[in-house]
Amino acid sequence: MDRRTISLTLKDGSRAVIRDVRAEDGPALLRGFAELSPQSRVFRFLHYVERLSDAEVARYTTVDRPHHEAIGALVEVRGQEIPAGIAHFFRARGACERAEMALTVIDRFQGRGLGVVLLGRLMHVAVGRGVRQFDALVHVRNEGMIHILRKLGSTERIEEGIRIFRLPLHSDPADYPKTSVGDAVRRAYALAPDARAA
Numbered sequence: 001m002d003r004r005t006i007s008l009t010l011k012d013g014s015r016a017v018i019r020d021v022r023a024e025d026g027p028a029l030l031r032g033f034a035e036l037s038p039q040s041r042v043f044r045f046l047h048y049v050e051r052l053s054d055a056e057v058a059r060y061t062t063v064d065r066p067h068h069e070a071i072g073a074l075v076e077v078r079g080q081e082i083p084a085g086i087a088h089f090f091r092a093r094g095a096c097e098r099a100e101m102a103l104t105v106i107d108r109f110q111g112r113g114l115g116v117v118l119l120g121r122l123m124h125v126a127v128g129r130g131v132r133q134f135d136a137l138v139h140v141r142n143e144g145m146i147h148i149l150r151k152l153g154s155t156e157r158i159e160e161g162i163r164i165f166r167l168p169l170h171s172d173p174a175d176y177p178k179t180s181v182g183d184a185v186r187r188a189y190a191l192a193p194d195a196r197a198a
Contacts, residue, residue, distance in 0.1 A: 004071075006121070006191045010112040014075055018121055018191070021070035021086065026057045028072070032083035037107045043142040044104045046162060060088065066129070067091045071121050075109055084109040087118040089126050089134065097132040101167075103145065116148060116181060120188025127171050134167040151181035 005019040021029075033041075033052055041049050052060075063070050070088045074081035085105035091098070101122065105115045126134065136154075138145050140163055149156070153176065154165040173189040176182035 004121075004125075004193050006193055008117065008191060010075070010114060010117075012112045014077075014112065016076070016084065016114060016117075017074045017081060018117060019072060019074075021061055021063060021072045023058075023061055023063075025061045025072065028074075028083040029057055029061055029086070032086070032104075032106050035106045035108065036104070040104070040107055043139045043145070044102065046137060046139055060086070067093065069122065069125055069129070071118060071125070073105075073109075073114055073118055075112075075114070085114050085118050087122040089122060089131065091129075091131065096130055099126060099131045099134060101126075101134040101136050110144070113184065115144070116184040117188045117191075119148065120185040121191065123167075123169050123185065124173075124189045127169050132169055134165075134169060136165040136167060138163040138165060148181050151177065151179040152185065153177045153182075 005017060007015065007017055010016050030052065036044070038048060060070065068088065068090050070086060072083065073085040075084040083106065085103070087101070087103045089099040089101045103115055103119055105118070123134070136145070136149060138149065140158070140161055146163060149165045149167055152167055154167040156163050156165045158164070170176060173186040176185050
């Protein structure tokens with residue numbers, strides 16, 4: 001088990017596991033990608049992507065913790081843990097306090113609160129690494145992500161049909177806005193890793 005493996009119950013009662021992504025998670029990443037609807041693929045990559053190359057799979061599953069962090073989610077379905085989502089941040093070489101973030105939840109697992117949990121955990125990890133701001137490029141029709149980022153106090157602008165968000169990160173979760181999304185992030189910050197994963 002990974003150092004930050006967390007078990008939790010989602011708001012619909014389903015069980016989920018949040019954990020660090022590992023290099024051997026390539027097949028899980030491809031399985032999740034295959035379940036993404038065309039719209040979800042456009043929302044994630046800002047254009048339609050038919051398939052992921054081997055290099056892309058390696059990029060998304062090879063974690064270089066100073067510059068790339070990836071946290072994945074598995075949801076229990078009929079006794080099996082199914083890939084359900086992934087959150088990343090990428091920090092450019094020489095960039096200390098800013099990182100670009102990306103978040104994807106498989107369509108059938110959307111609407112259960114999983115996306116905010118993944119984002120909250122990613123934010124918590126990023127703050128521990130000295131990141132003070134997430135930058136996010138969001139498709140103008142991705143209303144779910146736009147809602148989340150606005151409720152967390154992001155600033156935004158539109159360039160060439162893309163919404164560009166700047167999300168300030170806080171070491172003290174009390175500093176996030178007093179909104180339902182801010183409350184969910186506070187709960188994500190407080191999640192404790194499984195004792196057996198230590």
